[in-house]
Amino acid sequence: MNGSQLLIQSLQAHGVNVIFGYPGGAIMPVYDALYGGKIKHVLCRHEQAAALAADGFARVSGKAGVCLATSGPGATNLITGLANALLDSIPMIAITGQVASNLIGTDAFQEIDTLGLSLSVVKHSFLIESAEEIPSILEQAFAIATSGRPGPVLIDIPKDVQLAEVNHQTMSDVDQNSPINSSEPTVSENTLMPIEQSLQPSDINRASHAHAVAEQLLHLMQTAYRPLLYLGGGVQGEAVEQRLKKWVSDINIPFVTTLKAIGFAQEHPMNLGMLGMHGLVAANQAIQECDLLIALGVRFDDRATGNLSKFAPHAKVAHFDIDDCEIDKLRQTQLSSVIDLKQLLDVLLVKKAELSVDPWREKCSKKKRAHQWRYDHPGTGIYAPRLLSCLTRLTKRNAIISCDVGQHQMWVAQHCQFNSPRKHLSSGGLGTMGFGLPAAIGAQMARPDDVVINVCGDGSFAMNIQELMTLKRYQLPIKILLIDNQSLGMVRQWQHLFFADRYSEIDLSDNPDFVNVSKAFGLNAKRITKAVEEQDGLAWLLEQTEPSLLQVCIDNKENVWPLVPPGAGNHEMINGEQGYEKTDH
Structure with missing residues (x-):
C-alpha cells in the first residue's frame, strides 16, 4: 500500500462516499488510488466549483464535504471556496x-506555498511529511472540521508522500494526541453569579453549567417586557432544530432570523422573519424595541445589525454560541456563555418560564400583519418576488434552493419558504458570486431524491457556467431559475441610491442567448417574459426530470426593498422610493 491508497482507505473509514475535484500532475497518485474504488468522484470543471460543491454537499448532509485539487493553480482556485466555508x-x-x-x-513547476496561503481561510492546515501520518492527520482534520464551530481544513500532500510505501495499518491506529481536545464549559462557582456578569468556565461539569446558564436566562426573561429571540446559523442541524422548535412553542415569544437561519419554523406565528439590511419591517422594528435580546448561534454580523451603535438600543443581551471568539466581540452582553445549544435547550425544556408578555406578542403580531408582502404588482412584466412566492407554493416549501449572490438572493430570502434551514443554501459571509450552481450540484449529490433548484442572476450564472457540463455528465435533475435583468442588479441599485445614478460597469445587455447556450450544453431550456407566464413557466421547470433552465426576463430597474442604508440603524429603512421609514417608540 502506498500513501495515496492509505489516504483513500482513511477517507472511506470516515464515511466519505463522494469527492468533488479536478486532477493534475501533483495529485495524480491519489486519482490513481481512486480508480475503480468505492468513492464516487464528481469531476467539476473548475476547482473553485469543486470546493463550492463540497460546501453545498456539507450544508445539506451535515457531514464534511471533501474536495480534491492539484498543486499550484489547482490549490489557489480552491481558496475562494475555503473562505466561503x-x-x-x-x-x-x-x-x-x-x-x-x-x-x-x-x-x-506548479509549486505554491499552499499551507501558508490557506492559513487565513481555514480552521487548520496540514502539510503531511510522511505517509505514516496520513490516518492520524485525517482523524484530526475531520474532528477539527466538524467539532465546535464547523469549518474547512486543508491537507497538503507532497507527491513523493503519496507514492511512498507504507505498512498496512488499521484505521484504529491513530495518534491520540489530537490538538483539539475541547474544554468543558462551566461556571466559576456553585452559586449563581450576579445577572450582569458573564459566566466563565471552571471545573464544574457541563450539566451544572447548562443548569446555571438556564437559571440566569430564565430570570432575565421573567423580568423582561419585550423579549426577542435572535437566531443564527448555529441553530442549524436536526438535534438543535427540534429542541429549539419545542422551546419556541413553549415560550411563544417573537423571534427573528439571520440569512443562515431562514427556514427555521417559518410557519410559527411568532416568526417575524429575517432581520438586517434587507430584512422584514416587523423583524427590524422588533429588534429596535425589544428590552431583552436572546442571541443563539449568531455573530452580530454587520449585514444583520446595521449601525451597531443603534442596534437593539434598549435591550439587555444574552448571547450563547459554541465559538468563544464571538462572545462580546461586537456587542457587550449582560449574560453569555460558550455552550452547546443542545445542552442548553435540554435544560430549558424542563424549566418552565412564566412570562407576562401578551401585549408584546400582540404588538409584534400586529406589525407582522401590517407589513405582509403584497404581490399585486402593476404592469405586464414578471415580478420576481411574486414569482418566487409562487415557487414556494408549487414546491410546498420542500425544495432545496441554492442561491447565487445579488438581488435574487435577497428576494429568495424574503419571499421563499423552507421547512428547514438546510434547504436554503446561500453564501452569507463571503457573498460569493457563482456559488449557486456548484452548491446545487453538491446538494443533489447529497440528496439525490430531493428537488434541487438553483436560483441565480445573469451575472452570477456566468461565473461558473462551465458547470452545466457537470450537470449533463451526471444527469443531475437540477432546475435552474435564471432571473435575468441584463445587469449587475445589486451594484446598479446601490449606484442608483448612493452614487447619483453613475452606472459604472454594470451593463450586461450583451449577454449571450442563455436559452441557446444552455441547449448547447445539453440542457432543456425555456424563456418567459410576461407576468401571465409565471406560473406555467415554473410548472414546466418543476416537471423536468433532466437538467433544465428557465430564463426569466425582468425589468433591470427593479430593486430590493426594504433596504437599510450604510451607517443607518435597522429602523431607518428605505422602503421603495418613498424615503426613510422609522420605528415609533
Whole structure:
C-alpha cells in the first residue's frame, strides 16, 4: 500500500462516499488510488466549483464535504471556496497535491506555498511529511472540521508522500494526541453569579453549567417586557432544530432570523422573519424595541445589525454560541456563555418560564400583519418576488434552493419558504458570486431524491457556467431559475441610491442567448417574459426530470426593498422610493 491508497482507505473509514475535484500532475497518485474504488468522484470543471460543491454537499448532509485539487493553480482556485466555508461555518476537507518534498521551496513547476496561503481561510492546515501520518492527520482534520464551530481544513500532500510505501495499518491506529481536545464549559462557582456578569468556565461539569446558564436566562426573561429571540446559523442541524422548535412553542415569544437561519419554523406565528439590511419591517422594528435580546448561534454580523451603535438600543443581551471568539466581540452582553445549544435547550425544556408578555406578542403580531408582502404588482412584466412566492407554493416549501449572490438572493430570502434551514443554501459571509450552481450540484449529490433548484442572476450564472457540463455528465435533475435583468442588479441599485445614478460597469445587455447556450450544453431550456407566464413557466421547470433552465426576463430597474442604508440603524429603512421609514417608540 502506498500513501495515496492509505489516504483513500482513511477517507472511506470516515464515511466519505463522494469527492468533488479536478486532477493534475501533483495529485495524480491519489486519482490513481481512486480508480475503480468505492468513492464516487464528481469531476467539476473548475476547482473553485469543486470546493463550492463540497460546501453545498456539507450544508445539506451535515457531514464534511471533501474536495480534491492539484498543486499550484489547482490549490489557489480552491481558496475562494475555503473562505466561503469558513465564514459560513461549513465543515469541509480540502486535499491538495504538492510538489515532491525535495522540490518544496525551489519554485518548481506548479509549486505554491499552499499551507501558508490557506492559513487565513481555514480552521487548520496540514502539510503531511510522511505517509505514516496520513490516518492520524485525517482523524484530526475531520474532528477539527466538524467539532465546535464547523469549518474547512486543508491537507497538503507532497507527491513523493503519496507514492511512498507504507505498512498496512488499521484505521484504529491513530495518534491520540489530537490538538483539539475541547474544554468543558462551566461556571466559576456553585452559586449563581450576579445577572450582569458573564459566566466563565471552571471545573464544574457541563450539566451544572447548562443548569446555571438556564437559571440566569430564565430570570432575565421573567423580568423582561419585550423579549426577542435572535437566531443564527448555529441553530442549524436536526438535534438543535427540534429542541429549539419545542422551546419556541413553549415560550411563544417573537423571534427573528439571520440569512443562515431562514427556514427555521417559518410557519410559527411568532416568526417575524429575517432581520438586517434587507430584512422584514416587523423583524427590524422588533429588534429596535425589544428590552431583552436572546442571541443563539449568531455573530452580530454587520449585514444583520446595521449601525451597531443603534442596534437593539434598549435591550439587555444574552448571547450563547459554541465559538468563544464571538462572545462580546461586537456587542457587550449582560449574560453569555460558550455552550452547546443542545445542552442548553435540554435544560430549558424542563424549566418552565412564566412570562407576562401578551401585549408584546400582540404588538409584534400586529406589525407582522401590517407589513405582509403584497404581490399585486402593476404592469405586464414578471415580478420576481411574486414569482418566487409562487415557487414556494408549487414546491410546498420542500425544495432545496441554492442561491447565487445579488438581488435574487435577497428576494429568495424574503419571499421563499423552507421547512428547514438546510434547504436554503446561500453564501452569507463571503457573498460569493457563482456559488449557486456548484452548491446545487453538491446538494443533489447529497440528496439525490430531493428537488434541487438553483436560483441565480445573469451575472452570477456566468461565473461558473462551465458547470452545466457537470450537470449533463451526471444527469443531475437540477432546475435552474435564471432571473435575468441584463445587469449587475445589486451594484446598479446601490449606484442608483448612493452614487447619483453613475452606472459604472454594470451593463450586461450583451449577454449571450442563455436559452441557446444552455441547449448547447445539453440542457432543456425555456424563456418567459410576461407576468401571465409565471406560473406555467415554473410548472414546466418543476416537471423536468433532466437538467433544465428557465430564463426569466425582468425589468433591470427593479430593486430590493426594504433596504437599510450604510451607517443607518435597522429602523431607518428605505422602503421603495418613498424615503426613510422609522420605528415609533
